[in-house]
Amino acid sequence: MRFAFLLLAAILLAACAGGQAATPATTPTQAIGQTAEATVQPTEVAASPTETPACDAIIRSAIERVGETCDMLGRNEACYGNTLVEAEFREDVEARFSEAGDIVALTSLRRLQTLSLNEPMRQWGVAVIKAQANLPGSLPGQNVTFLLYGDARMDDPTPDMQAVKITTGIGRLECEEAPESAALVQSPEGTVVTMSINGAEVMLGSTVHIRAVTNDAMTLATIEGSAVVTAFGESQMVLPGLQVSIPMGEDAVTGPPSEPEPFDVDAIASAPIALLEREVVVPPPAEITPEADASDTPAPAQTQHPTATACAPREEWTDTVTIAEGESLTDIAQRYGITESELAAANCLDRSQVQAGDVLRVPVPPTSTPGREAATPTGDVLTADATSIASGECTTLRWDVAAARQVFFEGQRAPASDERRVCPTRTTTYTLIVVGDDGSQTPHRLTVTVE
Numbered sequence: 345m346r347f348a349f350l351l352l353a354a355i356l357l358a359a360c361a362g363g364q365a366a367t368p369a370t371t372p373t374q375a376i377g378q379t380a381e382a383t384v385q386p387t388e389v390a391a392s393p394t395e396t397p398a399c400d401a402i403i404r405s406a407i408e409r410v411g412e413t414c415d416m417l418g419r420n421e422a423c424y425g426n427t428l429v430e431a432e433f434r435e436d437v438e439a440r441f442s443e444a445g446d447i448v449a450l451t452s453l454r455r456l457q458t459l460s461l462n463e464p465m466r467q468w469g470v471a472v473i474k475a476q477a478n479l480p481g482s483l484p485g486q487n488v489t490f491l492l493y494g495d496a497r498m499d500d501p502t503p504d505m506q507a508v509k510i511t512t513g514i515g516r517l518e519c520e521e522a523p524e525s526a527a528l529v530q531s532p533e534g535t536v537v538t539m540s541i542n543g544a545e546v547m548l549g550s551t552v553h554i555r556a557v558t559n560d561a562m563t564l565a566t567i568e569g570s571a572v573v574t575a576f577g578e579s580q581m582v583l584p585g586l587q588v589s590i591p592m593g594e595d596a597v598t599g600p601p602s603e604p605e606p607f608d609v610d611a612i613a614s615a616p617i618a619l620l621e622r623e624v625v626v627p628p629p630a631e632i633t634p635e636a637d638a639s640d641t642p643a644p645a646q647t648q649h650p651t652a653t654a655c656a657p658r659e660e661w662t663d664t665v666t667i668a669e670g671e672s673l674t675d676i677a678q679r680y681g682i683t684e685s686e687l688a689a690a691n692c693l694d695r696s697q698v699q700a701g702d703v704l705r706v707p708v709p710p711t712s713t714p715g716r717e718a719a720t721p722t723g724d725v726l727t728a729d730a731t732s733i734a735s736g737e738c739t740t741l742r743w744d745v746a747a748a749r750q751v752f753f754e755g756q757r758a759p760a761s762d763e764r765r766v767c768p769t770r771t772t773t774y775t776l777i778v779v780g781d782d783g784s785q786t787p788h789r790l791t792v793t794v795e
Contacts, residue, residue, distance in 0.1 A: 410470050410616075421474055423472045431455065451502065470619075477505045494512070499511075526611070530622060536754040558593075560591075564582060577692045577693055585628060587607040667701060733768075733793070740765050741753075771793045773792075774791075
């Protein structure tokens with residue numbers, strides 16, 4: 345019995361020894377090798393710099409998609425360029441606007457919102473708008489292009505863009521290569537358009553970059569051409585490579601534009617400019633001429649061109665009008681064929697503080713006598729052969745400027761002495777801006793009334 349027990353124990357020990365020898369010979373070694381390989385592989389992937397290429401790929405893909413899907417966008421329409429874009433429609437409007445390529449009428453929108461870059465979801469909101477603004481209806485193929493991207497929002501878009509609001513986010517992007525949220529605005533080549541953006545009057549014959557942060561500031565930078573920004577009775581011309589900043593409240597500007605300064609070249613260079621209608625080249629930041637350079641300028645030149653920020657009522661507007669109860673600046677401006685911003689600027693007004701009983705300077709109203717009248721000067725610079733014409737007729741504007749560094753007519757660089765034949769289809773105010781040798785900017789305006 346004892347012998348049987350010892351024999352059984354010996355057999356069991358031999359079996360255990362044999363099992364232990366077999367296991368380390370193959371399986372554990374292979375398992376350890378597989379585990380190490382599985383562990384090392386993710387570590388190597390995580391160590392490689394994949395974030396930036398992924399970010400760049402999202403942006404490149406979005407630009408390609410927008411270029412394809414919004415290619416057929418027409419006048420006064422909005423296009424869903426790239427995910428993600430949110431839209432709020434006006435009452436009683438039903439429209440589809442949920443994926444790339446969807447197009448809706450501009451008049452159907454109350455709000456358009458593009459969303460900022462979301463790398464995990466591979467999203468970067470882009471929307472394209474083409475609006476007529478104040479371009480003549482006889483030019484159906486020409487439109488003002490608005491490009492919203494990132495965290496950008498447009499409220500109350502209309503075909504004339506006379507009361508549009510644009511705001512952009514301030515969130516910091518994880519991807520450093522992503523463009524800052526902004527809006528690009530471009531007018532057709534050879535044209536000048538005027539619109540109201542966040543309560544500031546913007547006249548542009550150019551391509552501009554706009555960022556507008558609520559309760560902070562709106563910044564407008566000119567990429568090509570030129571722009572004139574007017575707010576609270578003060579105007580600034582913004583040439584290529586420059587930008588101006590205007591204080592922003594909750595939904596509108598709250599002060600005049602700053603002096604021009606070199607623009608943020610990084611923000612401009614990273615913008616999706618390739619999606620605009622016209623090809624443009626980003627210039628380097630412009631250099632501001634030191635005030636000391638004015639020492640070479642004859643004294644009379646400085647007296648002829650006061651600084652744009654020193655507001656003075658327009659002396660050539662010799663007529664006056666008293667604001668009646670219930671009457672607005674818009675009512676008075678329309679009566680005299682000018683814009684509300686021009687009326688406010690000519691009287692150095694804060695539009696939020698205007699009240700009944702205030703006396704305003706206004707331009708001399710056009711004569712009601714049939715036929716063309718003699719030239720009516722605005723100061724001694726800008727004149728017209730006729731300031732009142734019938735529909736379908738034309739007139740010639742003339743100017744002769746002395747001691748000026750630069751002259752701009754309707755936002756475009758012009759000779760110091762020149763004339764232009766204009767054929768407006770409606771009452772139009774033309775603007776000539778004289779840049780003095782000391783860098784000051786003086787606007788001269790003339791209104792041609794179309795009867």
